[in-house]
Amino acid sequence: MQELLKIIAQGLVEKPEEVSVTLDEPKEDGSVVYHLHVAEEDMGRVIGKQGRIAKAIRVVMRAAATRSSEKVVVEID
Template sequence: MTDVKELIKTIVQPLVTQPDDIEIVEHETERFVEYDLHVNHDDIGRIIGKQGRVAQAIRTIVYSVKVPGNKRVRLNIIE
């Protein structure tokens, strides 16, 4: 499942000004494989975008990834 982490990092890295501060934490729940995306506080607006459009585009790509089992992928953007 590290492939999903790499996918998220590949998408987010060009959008931020401080790519070294990108941190992705993975954890599983009963129904989801969740990824918490942490970026520098100054870059959070770049990730969310106007009216959340950039965040929605990132989530659309990530949610299309199949994971083993009957679970779904969820991306949380943490401020």
């Protein structure tokens, strides 16, 4: 899951070498929080107009998590 998020983000940004993904320990409800870190100047590319790209990334991650019976939350930092 972590690699999937990283690959998606690297395809969107100008500086793919600065993309990193960290994750928190699973919460009591079983959900895992993934933190996506990109360069400051690439933040707009990952969020998109009115957050459309960010929403799409979250939808793809939730769909992939469903296949492996996980709950995921994506935060863009």
